[in-house]
Amino acid sequence: EVQLLESGGQVAQPGGSLRLSCAVSGFTFRSYAMSWVRQAPGKGLEWVSAISASGDNTYYADSVKGRFTISRDNSKNRLYLQMNSLRTDDTAVYYCAKCPPGAVPDLFDYWGQGTLVTVSS
């Protein structure tokens, strides 16, 4: 059974930093691209970042480019999102999502339960 479990969400101050983690099981992690997708309170879904299976290629939404860094440790079956220079509009539930095989990580076939990031002074 595919499982994804996010952690690391908490309250942070504007300008602060957080690191989210996603522990995965039930599939061969090193073979699949992964993504982060967020959902602001009461709002829709917004793709944030993605990383290829090997970690060689990374992708970012314009809204987070230069502030967030996605990475992965295939030996530990973990996905990460380093979030710097946080803004109040980064407040959201952050989901990690598995991507099916493909040229680019643009489809999301399994999702974690999410971790809440609140940016507030």
Added chain:
Amino acid sequence: EIVLTQSPATLSLSPGERATLSCWASQSVSSYLAWYQQKPGQAPRLLIYDASNRAAGIPVRFSGSGSGTDFTLTISSLEPEDFAVYYCQQRFNWPPTFGQGTKVEIK
């Protein structure tokens, strides 16, 4: 980036009724459109990919159709567990984008 517009915002139906949800793209996305279901407090679940392909384990009452800019998700006969919010998502152009959602509520 491609904007997806979903209609209606809310659909009020009774169990057993047919649900028809629409998603319009600001430009053609060919057949690269997916549908997700999200229940309160839960993660989204992939239902349909590439306009008409059901994801693994998705019941046959869910079907998708369309191409270009106009797409439809149909639930042939609503079950109690189908009352949720549904999102469309395009992957024709980078970055992938989502619609704003349609809530299917019990009438």
